[in-house]
Amino acid sequence: MIDLKQLRENPAQFQTRLNLKGEYNLAPLLSLDQQQRELEVKRSQLQARSNEIGKLVGQKMKGNPQDPEIPGLRDEGNQVKAQLAELEPKERDLKAEIETILLTLPNLPDESTPVGKDEDENVEVDRWGDEYLPTNPNILPHWEIGEKMGILNFERSTKVAQSRFVSLIGKGAALERALIQFMLDRQIAAGYVEVLPPILINTQSLTASGQLPKFADESFKCDRDDLWLTPTAEVPITNFYRDEILNAEELPIYHCAYTPCFRREAGSYGRDTRGLIRLHQFNKVELFKFVRPETSFDELETIRRDAEAILQALKLPYRVLALCTGDLGFASAKTYDLEVWLPSSGKYREISSCSNCTDFQARRANIRFKEAGKKGTQFVHTLNGSGLAIGRTMAAILENYQQPDGTIQIPEALRPYLGRETL
């Protein structure tokens, strides 16, 4: 959520920065805000008088219940109440309207985010591992080799659930578990505290992290219970500290979390219909940070390095993109995407996204911190990054490590976790 107070002070600046993300008209919001504030002044003056009358009546009742001034005060009290009864609903409606609009406005892009209108204008800032690009000219797509080996099964999963679901069998399942364990171990060693959170989350949680109201169609919902299937561990972890005031000394807080993730993938019906790239359910190890505002852009660099470290350890070739303003996510001020080389696509494909959401989620989730001895509170900054998407990592391994004889080599770093060198 953007800061209404700051918006009020620099509307032109906000408008300019928002326009880098899309089309937004702030004029109605500003007008509603002004009306609301005028009403609020009137209302609180009336309430002050009402409180005063209440106290006066109380005093007089205590002295002499027959005091002749009491009926007059009561009358005035009733009049004030009648006026309040008119103002209050108006103000409440205005506030609700303002809130509704605020919840649909995205975070402002940071000045270091490259300006551009869509993914074609993202900027490659780094590339790693050219020497590990596969030389095998006959690589089968991961879904073909996987089904051939009997470690992936899509057809039966469609029967059990729907299209875009997969089952992992035997060594496939073991590889998935090994990847989860490997990634968690690495990130825990890097200083992240593991959390295994609830996978079903309520509407308020999704709103706080920014998935709702805008992306309701993207999430699976359990209608009877006001619970949704988590689309990313970012949501439960953000909300872990919702409505809390943290001590400054507690920051930064680093968490990592393995969760399955569920996405409806509405509107992507033609894309990536085969394989592990775009499923309704996939596993992910997520990195998450709650930090002091002045450190968040440095923290973004380190969260990105922590995600990159996994790809490097697995010797998977990848590149790093700085997303341009037009391609930036709703809650993000700055995002790096890590893209792994995927031979079946003949290009790099997203495997991690690392974002600095600045105070955007903290405002929605009301997560603040207090400096000892200082007055007031500040919003924390939140960052998240995949470290990494497991299914896509599996796909990258099945392809990049595919040998001419059709076997899959296991990346060295992973061997202790799997207890074998090839699949």
Place this chain on the structure above:
RNA sequence: GGAGAGGUGGCAGAGUGGUCGAAUGCGCUCGACUUGAAAUCGAGUGUACCGAAAGGUACCGAGGGUUCGAAUCCCUCCCUCUCCGCCA
């Protein structure tokens, strides 16, 4: 799912219609005493909004109602705990 109890400040806990943002204790901060510490004593100690300030307003799980006035009474909802039932 059934029956009962309950939700008050960092914690514990009082408050059943009147000057209650809320006693008291603990904790915490500052000060005094002390060589130092403990103990003791004194002062302070929620959040947000409006305001240059003085000050004002809101918040006692949430929402509504009664009243001049609600933490306190009424209604609805949510959550927690205990017992019973069912179940992985």
